[in-house]
Amino acid sequence: MEKYKQYVYGLIIFLIIVFAALSLTMPVTAQGLDGGELTSVESYPEPVQEEQPELKKMEATAYYDSYGHGYGADGSKLIEGLTLAARPCDLGKTFIVYDEDYRLIGIYECRDTGYGQSTHYGQSRILPGRSVGTIEAGQCIDIYFKTYAQCKAFGRQTVYVQIIDAEG
Numbered sequence: 322m323e324k325y326k327q328y329v330y331g332l333i334i335f336l337i338i339v340f341a342a343l344s345l346t347m348p349v350t351a352q353g354l355d356g357g358e359l360t361s362v363e364s365y366p367e368p369v370q371e372e373q374p375e376l377k378k379m380e381a382t383a384y385y386d387s388y389g390h391g392y393g394a395d396g397s398k399l400i401e402g403l404t405l406a407a408r409p410c411d412l413g414k415t416f417i418v419y420d421e422d423y424r425l426i427g428i429y430e431c432r433d434t435g436y437g438q439s440t441h442y443g444q445s446r447i448l449p450g451r452s453v454g455t456i457e458a459g460q461c462i463d464i465y466f467k468t469y470a471q472c473k474a475f476g477r478q479t480v481y482v483q484i485i486d487a488e489g
Contacts, residue, residue, distance in 0.1 A: 374417075376481040380461040381418065381426075383472035384435065393433035399465050402427060406435035406456060406463035415485040416462065423481065427464075435463045 384406065386399055393399055395412050405416055411431040418426040436448055437455030445451045455461035462482065466472050 374483045376419070376483055379459075379480055379482055380455065381475075381478045381480040382437070382461060382463050383466050383475035384463045385466050385469055385472050387469075393465075395432050397432045399433065401465060401467045401471075403430055404432045404465040405429040406433035406465070407431045408457060408459050409434045411459075411484065415487060417483040417485070418462070418464070419481045419483075421479050421481075426480065429464065433463075433465065437461045437463070 391399055393404055393406070394409070397404075405418075407414075407416070412434065414431050416429045416431060418429060420426055435454070435456040436445065436451075437457065437460070439452050440455055440458055440460070441452050443453040443458075445453050445457060448454070456463055462480070464475065466475065
């Protein structure tokens, strides 16, 4: 009887080991939250990697309406905290502007165009007889302020810009 018990115990241990080994490789099905079938062999889906926005390093300057007409190149009213000037091809686009430490400066709409400073290369399409300007070349943006004093206070800054092809 003792040999019989050892044989049964050995067989039970053997079956447990075989069952454990098979359960690790065999798919086990269960019902998921959405009612679909889940299996243990299936791997988890890769986490969704959100695409990081492309930030363009540029210079930012400030301007005010020294002519007193109050309207941008697109015909809309100049609004402090909303309007900026960029290349003509950027009219209507939204610009998210960050400082050098990636702190948000503001969210603006390109409602105006500008020239900027001379780059000393190429022929300007905006000002005949001059070289391409920094704004015209896409190297600089010009943020609208109401007063000359605000423009002086803003000065010239290196910024990072995300350009979105949609109106605000």
